[in-house]
Amino acid sequence: NAGVTQTPKFRVLKTGQSMTLLCAQDMNHEYMYWYRQDPGMGLRLIHYSVGEGTTAKGEVPDGYNVSRLKKQNFLLGLESAAPSQTSVYFCASSYQIGTYNEQFFGPGTRLTVL
């Protein structure tokens, strides 16, 4: 099993350009999450999904859109990139047994917006 994979690993954009980050998981998890992490900071939730076809906003959703057309994939889109979106983006997935929520993370995408 590959676990959680993210594409691409690195990307440099110019202000105003658009891009899509792809997250894929092969663990049949219902829940998927997109986080961003800035230097010396914790994780901030951008958007999340509780199942195929559903998405919801996290704490910092502005400037991002997401889609979950297939259970195994969760896409994060930046329509018009800004330097403030320079960050490391992590995707995670999880399953539920009672209150147990172990999140499995991908390796991250390091995005620089010039």
Next chain:
Amino acid sequence: GQSLEQPSEVTAVEGAIVQINCTYQTSGFYGLSWYQQHDGGAPTFLSYNALDGLEETGRFSSFLSRSDSYGYLLLQELQMKDSASYFCAPNAGNNRKLIWGLGTSLAVNP
């Protein structure tokens, strides 16, 4: 509101024991998770406490007191590879979202 407090930095020597405390305030609470993150890496799950008490996993143990809104991670027989950031993350129950703070940076010195 919601809040989360952990020490920002902890330093220890190889072979020692270190305790990282976490106090939280959430509107709902289902349990407390701990994650480890090495520089340049992704967070990885260490432990989860849903009930009061101590959970032991090898050299690591995690404790929870729901009545005190408090938990800690205990790392024993410290090794250099334990140098990393450690995050406590309450599960506040709202669609299984975790609350993330700034974490604790642990430096293990020879």
